[in-house]
Each structure stands twice: as structure tokens, then as C-alpha cells.
Amino acid sequence: MSHVYSLADANLPKQSIVTIGVFDGVHRGHQHLIKRLVDEAHSSGRLAVVLTFFPHPDVVIRGLTGRYYLNTPEQKADLLIGFGVDCVVTHPFNDTVRQVRAADFVDELLGQLKMSALWVGSDFAMGYKREGNVPFLREQGAQKGFSVHDVDLIEAQGGIISSSAIRQAVQFGEMEQAKEWLGRAYSVTGEVVHGEKRGRQIGYPTANTAVWDELVLPANGIYAGWATLGNERFMAMTNVGVRPTFDGKNITVEPYLLDFNRDIYGEQLEVSFEKRLRPEAKFDNLQDLIDQIGRDVEVGRAFLETLS
Numbered sequence: 261m262s263h264v265y266s267l268a269d270a271n272l273p274k275q276s277i278v279t280i281g282v283f284d285g286v287h288r289g290h291q292h293l294i295k296r297l298v299d300e301a302h303s304s305g306r307l308a309v310v311l312t313f314f315p316h317p318d319v320v321i322r323g324l325t326g327r328y329y330l331n332t333p334e335q336k337a338d339l340l341i342g343f344g345v346d347c348v349v350t351h352p353f354n355d356t357v358r359q360v361r362a363a364d365f366v367d368e369l370l371g372q373l374k375m376s377a378l379w380v381g382s383d384f385a386m387g388y389k390r391e392g393n394v395p396f397l398r399e400q401g402a403q404k405g406f407s408v409h410d411v412d413l414i415e416a417q418g419g420i421i422s423s424s425a426i427r428q429a430v431q432f433g434e435m436e437q438a439k440e441w442l443g444r445a446y447s448v449t450g451e452v453v454h455g456e457k458r459g460r461q462i463g464y465p466t467a468n469t470a471v472w473d474e475l476v477l478p479a480n481g482i483y484a485g486w487a488t489l490g491n492e493r494f495m496a497m498t499n500v501g502v503r504p505t506f507d508g509k510n511i512t513v514e515p516y517l518l519d520f521n522r523d524i525y526g527e528q529l530e531v532s533f534e535k536r537l538r539p540e541a542k543f544d545n546l547q548d549l550i551d552q553i554g555r556d557v558e559v560g561r562a563f564l565e566t567l568s
Contacts, residue, residue: 263337263348267311267372270349275376276307278369280386282423283312285330286339288443289381289421293411297379298344307346309373312336313353320353327476330423330430335449349373362387366400377407384410416441433479433536445485447532448475448513452524455512462546464553466499466514469529477511478533480540484560487515488530494520497553497560498531501540516553518561535563 264270279297283290294310301308314333318324331339337348351357360368365387369375378397386392392400394410401408413420421441429438430446438446448471455468467487471477480501487496496515503512515531537556543549 261341261346263334263341263350265333265350265352267349267351267368270309270347270372272307272309272347272374274305274307275374276309276347277301277304277377277379278309278311278373278375279379280311281381281384282316283310283336283340284316284423285426285442286336286343287421287423287426287441288416289414291343291443292414293379293381294340294343294345296411300377300379301346302344306376308344309347309349309375310340310345311349311351311369311373312340313357314350315353317353317358320355321358327474328427329472329474330426330446330476332449332472332475359388362392362396363400365392366397366404370404370406375406377409379409379411382410382412427476430476430478430533433481433483433539435478435483435485435533435535439534445532445534446478447485447488447530448472448477449528449530450513452527452529454525455514462550462553464516464550464557466516467524467529469513469515469531471513477513478536480511482537482540482556482560483533483535484537484563485515485532485534486564487517488532489524489527494518495561495564496531497537497556498533499540503540516557518557534567535560537563 277297277300279293298308316328319328333350337350340348384394394408397408426438426441435446450469450471452467453470478500483498483500485496485498487494495518498513498515500513501511513531537560
């Protein structure tokens with residue numbers, strides 16, 4: 261199982277079944293396609309290959325900035341490989357790539373990935389001006405010797421699951437809805453770095469987690485979830501926000517790990533968000549904040565115990 265950053269680096273030893281897409285979040289709709297592709301590839305002695313892109317085409321085409329991604333390229337590849345994918349290709353997307361004609365891109369897939377079949381969602385299109393839709397690709401397949409299989413999109417709670425809908429749910433703090441669509445709790449990962457250590461001073465030391473600045477964060481507030489450190493998992497109450505009681509300016513992600521007392525500066529911490537307990541608030545005095553954190557921990561612990 262491998263992750264490479266260019267089509268030219270794939271170097272596959274045998275034929276493959278390929279799917280193409282951004283797959284941001286690797287949500288349940290993506291998983292539906294991936295699982296079927298992996299089963300077909302492995303049962304027929306071929307490799308299961310996912311071709312994805314970074315930056316996100318929306319970022320390049322629409323000039324988007326700020327927090328847009330649901331996972332890093334590495335996290336995405338890890339998730340896909342976890343579903344049995346043999347090779348993930350994260351190909352660079354830029355103005356040159358967006359101008360490539362669909363037929364030419366098909367030739368690249370045949371040459372670089374030994375593609376014998378292409379599996380896509382029913383609304384898929386690729387290449388210059390999205391000319392490479394499913395009917396076009398079927399014609400290409402008939403001419404060039406590969407099959408095309410389109411997979412219907414799946415619905416949940418009355419709508420098609422999409423990365424954009426999940427993005428919006430996370431940004432509004434609707435973590436249970438995001439979990440329903442993702443098939444897992446939304447999470448972020450980052451290095452534990454030194455902060456202002458105010459949590460330690462009030463009896464609730466937090467692990468200030470440096471999250472990639474292009475990753476979507478939940479709405480400011482207090483969340484019940486989990487903090488995963490290597491193979492260990494701990495209950496966590498996480499503050500996302502600017503800490504208005506202390507007149508903070510920058511948004512931080514600061515989980516308080518329950519029943520935990522270790523120095524983990526410099527380590528990678530994954531923080532998941534199961535439920536938003538309340539919005540972020542400014543308190544008139546420090547004792548009111550301490551009392552509220554105590555209530556948050558009590559409520560959050562009781563909620564997480566129902567999940568564990």
C-alpha cells in the first residue's frame with residue numbers, strides 16, 4: 261500500500277481499477293464507491309487505485325482561501341488505505357492540469373496506472389471544461405480498451421452526502437450531523453505546542469493543538485469528544501475559539517484531556533468532536549469560568565460514557 265504525489269511516481273506492477281475524485285473527508289458516499297472498487301479489484305487480481313488532487317480544484321479555480329479542507333492529503337490517504345486501497349495518487353492540481361483535455365488525461369491514466377477499468381460516481385466529469393463525463397468516458401473505453409463503471413450516489417436523511425454539506429455542518433457546530441455523513445466523528449490533528457498556560461493556572465490544563473490553517477474547524481464553542489495520542493484514547497472537552505474571558509484574538513483548539521497528567525509537548529494529537537456542549541462565552545470573572553468548565557466536564561463525561 262502506497263501514497264505518491266504524482267502520476268509519474270505510481271510505478272504499478274500490474275493492472276488496476278482506478279477511481280478519480282477529490283474525496284475530501286472520505287465520507288460515506290466516497291466509502292460506498294471505494295469499498296465496491298476494492299472488492300472488485302482484489303477479487304480479479306488487480307490493484308485498487310485512487311487518484312485525487314491537491315490543492316482542491318475549487319481552491320485553484322475559484323481562488324478560495326482560508327479553512328476549506330476536511331482533512332490533510334496525508335490523512336485522506338491514510339483513510340483510503342484503511343479501506344483497502346493499494347495506491348493513492350495525490351496529483352498536483354494547477355492551471356496546467358485544469359487545461360488538459362479529457363482524452364489526453366485518459367491516455368495518462370492508461371500509461372501511468374495500467375488502468376483496465378475506471379469507476380466513478382454517476383455525476384463524474386473530468387478534463388477541460390468537464391468534457392469527460394460518463395458517456396464520453398465510455399466511448400474512450402470502447403476505443404482504448406478499458407471499461408467504465410458508474411456508481412450511484414448514496415443519500416442520507418433525504419439528501420445526497422457531499423463534502424460541501426459536511427463542511428457546512430462542521431462550521432455550524434453540528435457535529436452529530438457531520439458524524440452521520442462521515443461515518444465517524446470529525447477530527448483534526450496537530451502538534452501539541454506551548455500556549456499561555458492559563459488552563460493550567462485554573463486547574464484545567466489544555467493541550468494547545470496546532471491545526472493546519474487550511475483545515476475546517478467547528479464553530480467556536482465547547483465540545484465533547486476524544487483525544488488520541490498514539491494508541492491511547494482519552495475523553496476530552498475541547499475549546500475552539502478565541503477565549504474571550506482572556507480577551508484572546510486568535511482561534512485555538514485546546515482539548516482538556518480527562519484523567520490525564522503528562523507532558524506531551526511536541527507530540528501529535530488527534531482531537532475528535534462528538535457533540536457541541538455550548539457556544540463559547542465571556543465570563544465576568546475567573547471563578548464563573550472555572551465553575552462552568554466543571555459543569556462542562558461533568559456533562560461531557562456523562563455523554564461520552566454513553567458512546568464508549
